[in-house]
Amino acid sequence: MLFTSGSTGRPKGVVVSHRNVAEFVTGWAGVTGAGAGVRALCASSLVFDAVVIDLFVPLLLGGAVQLAGSDDRTDPVRLARFIAAHEVDWGILTPTVLSLLDPADVPTWRTVLCGGEAVPAELAERWAPGRRFVNAYGPTETTVAALACDLVATETDPVPIGVPLPNHRVYVVDADLRPVPPGETGELLVGGPGVADGYLNRPGLTAERFVPDPFSGLAGERLYRTGDLVTQAPDGRFVYHGRIDRQVKVRGQRIELGEVEAVLAGHPGVDRVTVEAVDGPAGTELVAFLTPADAPDDAALAAYAESRLTAAMRTARTVRLAELPVSPTTGKLDRSALRALAAASRPQPAADEPVDGDPVTRAVARVWARLLGAAPGPDTDFLAAGGNSIAAMRLVAALRAELGRHVDTRDVFAGRTLAGLVRRIAAAAPDAGDGLTTGNPPTLSPPQRRLWFVDQIAPSSAPYNIAVAHRLRGELDVPALGAALRAVAERHDVLRWRIPQTAGVPYAVCEEPTDVAVPVVDLTGGGDPEAELARMLAAGAAHAFDLATGPPWQVTVYRLGPAEHVLAVSWHHAVFDGWSEAVFYDDLAAAYAQAVAGDAPGLPALTTRYADYAVWRAARDRRRGAEDLQWWAAHLRDAPIVLDLPRDRPRPAVQTYAGAEAAVTFSPVADRAVRELAERRGTTVAAVLLAGFGELLSRLTGADDHVVGAIVADRRLAALDDVVGFFIDTVPVRVRTGAASFAELVDRCAGELHEVTAHPGAPLEKIVEALGVGRDTSRAPLVQVLFNVLNFVQPRLALTGLAAEPVPVPKPGSPFDITVYVVERGGRLGVEVVYNPDLFDADRIEALLTDLAGLVGALAADPGAKAAEAAPELPRPTVRTAQLGAMAVTAEPARPVVLPAGPDALTETEELIAGIWREVLERDGVGVTDNFFDIGGHSMALAAVHARLTAATGRSIAMLDLFRHPTVRALAAHLDGAADRPELARAALRAAARRSRARRNPSRRPGGTA
Structure with missing residues (x-):
């Protein structure tokens, strides 16, 4: 049994069957990606129908539910901390509450569901990048939600409410229940497995709102008349345009104004009453208009309504009139005049004293006035000025952003007045900064340097590639795709990096934005296109990127038919990780939508880039590296x-x-x-x-x-959530x-x-x-x-006009x-x-x-x-059990080692190698049988040796050879024996050795220790 508000002053019980819930859970899980591993947020009151999403969906699928307490639900700072601390990755909030949170504060929350109120485009712009942002629509009578869709950052108002959930049917009809064409406004009717049995003990109302389905041809099927006006957009999504009746949403709860009016009209001191919903400082609020002019005061009405109306249904203020205004034209109640009276009746708290010059007081007063619509005095009471829990949440979020102080809603209600709040803020601790700087030049991070080194050892392999593919059904605009990919690369400059090296030291170079190559491979010419596709996807995934020349990623489109393509993208791990995939998809979707609409795609520039992370990380590692390394060594x-x-x-x-x-x-x-x-x-x-x-x-x-x-x-910093890179x-x-x-x-x-x-x-x-x-x-x-x-x-790819389905790609x-x-x-x-x-x-x-x-x-x-x-x-x-002999290591054929004439003498090759080792390792002596890694050598030092040795000899030497032959004598023997023309190689080595001797102290003599 789920309850909603009615029009007679009594709650309406909606009879929802187990089948309704089971069908909803199945459909909702598929649409929103919920599964057994989900860590779901439960921030809904147990009397609010969204609790079905919060509890039943994750629990019936074997997920975990993180139950937020009342303090956490009503305080945006605490709620954000709760979400982050419990690693919530899936959950629903109303737009009002969500607007008070910062996406950067909840990095684990990758699937954000929003419903209960209309979603403004600004909210989608803030929350869609880097994660799934799903708008959900549905009255309780259709089991919580009936439509949903993913939103992108480029949505415009009014934001679509979605498309039907699986197995749901929707129709847009006129007043006579006749379907209207797409693009025309009508009432939304919903059918399918979510339609409830009806209202508890309300057969007349059930018959009025739950009507037979004349469209599906299915016997016994019914439709629910939502009373919502919608149109169907060209892309198939539905757009909400308001209510047929006078039902409104307050704090995410559906309120019928007639119910509030019926309760207030029951007071013996009230003759006539009407209630209007108007915009207030904390969102939608209710204003009551009463006759006669000497109707009971606010305290008496509040006491009367407290036990009869929920908090969301109580009026924010009351306007007493001798008569309710009537339109002279229609003779009906003039609601425009009522809304004007509501605006004029907003209380303007008097400033008991002028706000002094204290910076904190001025800042708090400025934010207070912006949210509550009037400048406060030092003794102005927050609640008396029209504040409530939602307004307190907004005030806290704004004060933290503006003052950088650790403040929460408890400070607002405990301080209560402007002066009291200022005192608490002044005593609050400052928020800790993260030390992140921006605008840094391309800089490699330690993980990138590690992958670069692996790339030098095995340049023809691709163990660190990431490859994905999606089957796209619909009309693919390849030029628009290319333009969108360029826009993504412009936004994420790490995709334009290359990593050359000088003297064995890698560094990053960022190329200027340019067009991204999008070759189209036509597989419609015969044979087995799916088999050929699988072969080509595997080959593309194994492509060995040249980090020195770039680019570190590639795109290919495979054509399987006029309305079917496969988009394949692969990246070198040095510029991309699993988290980056969702960021890339969201940005690509936004840019592609712009391009197919005929606009030049342009994505907002990032404030923080990968290079900023690399610089921040280097500073962090310098600050705590020694201590952490000591812990690791002991551990x-x-x-x-x-x-x-x-x-x-x-x-x-x-x-x-x-x-x-x-x-x-x-x-x-x-x-x-x-x-x-x-x-x-x-x-x-x-x-x-x-x-x-x-x-x-x-x-x-x-x-x-x-x-x-x-x-x-x-990705320990919130600023990195929307950055592509290797973290x-x-x-x-x-x-x-x-x-x-x-x-x-x-x-x-x-x-x-x-x-x-x-x-x-x-x-x-x-x-x-x-x-x-x-x-x-x-x-x-x-x-x-x-x-x-x-x-x-x-993550899921969603391109305008296309249905995208992942295609497996072998690692x-x-x-x-x-x-x-x-x-x-x-x-x-x-x-x-x-x-x-x-x-x-x-x-x-x-x-x-x-x-x-x-x-x-x-x-x-x-x-x-x-x-x-x-x-x-x-x-x-x-x-x-291992196979016989399998636990051995395959031996390499040994090359003959030609020893010098004397036991302490060095060949020219050994002398050259020893000299380079001394320079790189900054050692006075190197033994011919010393292992490079036992005398201070490490990966990056080996890269420096490799660069100097190849430059000195003019030969192409595999870095892997330096690993395989880690002593001076072994490496020299390998180099002497591996040359195509040994006599020319020895001559080159002798010349290089002479140059090396000339750079060193001429008094040094070769001996057993070089």
Whole structure:
């Protein structure tokens, strides 16, 4: 039973069936992307029908609900903190409340639902970029919502209310219930599974509003007459134009003015009454007009109405008249005159004393006057001036922005007067600044430098590409698409970066905006177009970007028919991450809409760019890097640096970065057990699955201590939400199992995940260096297995006039032995794995995933038992046992080493290499058998050595060779033996060695230590 307001002074109960709710939940979940992993916000009162969205949708799908208390619901600052602290990623608010929040304060909230009132275009402009912004429409009689649509930042007023939810039917009709053509205004009728049974004990009203459906041809179907006037726009969305009757929205609640009038008319001192809804300082407010002129005072009317009307239905003020105004033309009530009287009756609080020159007082008074419509005096009472909880929320939001002080609605109501509020603000702490500067030149971040280095080692592979594709149905305007892509690249300058190097040091160069190439590949010429598409998508995803020349991304359109295309886009990870995908889609949608409308696409310039993040991060790392690195060194002391899983073939001597994929979905029982355990332990699903994965690793390796990688997004500043770029860090997570219950393992993993994210000042390469991890060309240092939770809502592309559907694209490579992705598909948890097929057979990986799902289900079902005792048959022997000889590393053929004449003598090649090492490492001596990484060498130093060595010899030398031959003698022997013309190579090396000697102290003599 859901209640709404009626026209007779009594609440109307709407009989909503379980089927109505079930159909709504299913349809709403599909439209808004809700699923089992959703962290939903519940900020609605339990008597407001939006609570069906807040509670039933996430709970029936196995999601989590974050219940906001009354203090949080009424205070925008507290509400924003609540959303951020509870990592809310899905939820609905009314436009009034949403307008008081800053999108930058709630970065995890990726699907924002808005309903209950008309959404202004300005709100869409603020909230649509970088996330899904969904407008929802529907009366209670159609089970909460019947229409919805995604809004973009370029919407104009009146904003569309959407298109029908799945299986819903809508019609626009005239007064005689005859359909009107698209573009003409009429009453909106709604049919389908959401239509309620009717009103409780109100058969007459039910028959009036719930009418037979004459259009669908379905026997017994009914339509609900909404009383709303709408038109259907050319794009199919519906636009709201007001009410046929006198129903209004106040604070998100539907109020029928007749009900308020009926209650007030029941007072014995009132003869006639009418109520109007007018714009007030806190949104829509109600004004009552009464006769006679000596009708009861406000206090008496308020006491009478308090027990008869809800807070939203009570009038803000009362105007007493001898007679209600009547139009001389029609003889009807003159509502225009009433609205003019309402405006004139707004109280103008007297300024008891002039506001003094105190800056804080002046600022508070200025904001107060702007919101409440009158300048306050020091003793002006906030409530007496027309303030309420909504006005207090707006006041708080404005004061925080203007004064930079930590103030909330409790200060407003406790201070009450202007002077009292000023005193509380003066004592409030300032908001902490983030130290972010803007306008910085292109600057590489540590994660970008790390990927650049990997690119130098394996320039022909693509393990760090991100590739997506969408099937577009409809008429695609390719020139408009190209113009839109250019606009996106203009807004996000990191897409125009290239990364060259000088002397082994990479740096960023930003190119001027130019057209983005959009080649169109026609696949309609015969054969199997879908097979050819799959082949070409895989090839495009594996494209090796040249970071030095750029651009670091590419676009291709595949034509499958006149109204069917596939748009494929790939980026190098150095300029793009998963979060960037939604930002890119939103900006592309906005620019494409402009282009197809015939306008030159133009997106607003970003205040903050990726370079600003890189500079901010560098400052942060300098400030706290030493302390964080010390923590990492202590935390990982004695931790294993190699994680070798049973495999099917020997590990190649050089890491290949090849990739293949496999996936498994958990059973409903396991899914439920994992979620319930996470809820009971007060942690995340990720912690539960990491603990289960750790137990699997223990059984596969026989060890109870492992290091796996985890992904941390470094978008810690709200200003970075709408910035495309690479904000990802890989952090080593220590997973220790041992003789513990599974619940204890979950708690341990939850604590570990919390700890590692709290020490961001030391990038992975610094941690590797601090731990003294030796370099091994056959595997990644320290982290060979990655555990990644994809906990953001899958972004959706929405281009004007086109239906977009994602097309799977294979991942082009694997930077680790195995990468485990925790995902949610179809409302159920699952695991997707990218693995290196040069190490593992597909059968082994598929069996491993099946056993992982089974083991996690068994562990979660009995978390109090010892983890080591659960499902002892898992993993199966085929997973647990390596193939014979497969745990070895493939040996490389050794080149003969020609020793110099004397034991301490150096060849010309050795002398050249040793000299470069001394210069780069700033050492006085380098032994010919010293390992480069044991004497202070690291990745970027190796890049500098590589640049100087190639310049000195004039030869193309693979950087990987410096890893494979990490001593002076080994590298010299390799270079001498690898030349096409050894005699010419030796001559060049002798000349380079002489130049190197000339730059050094001439008194230095070569010897056993160079």
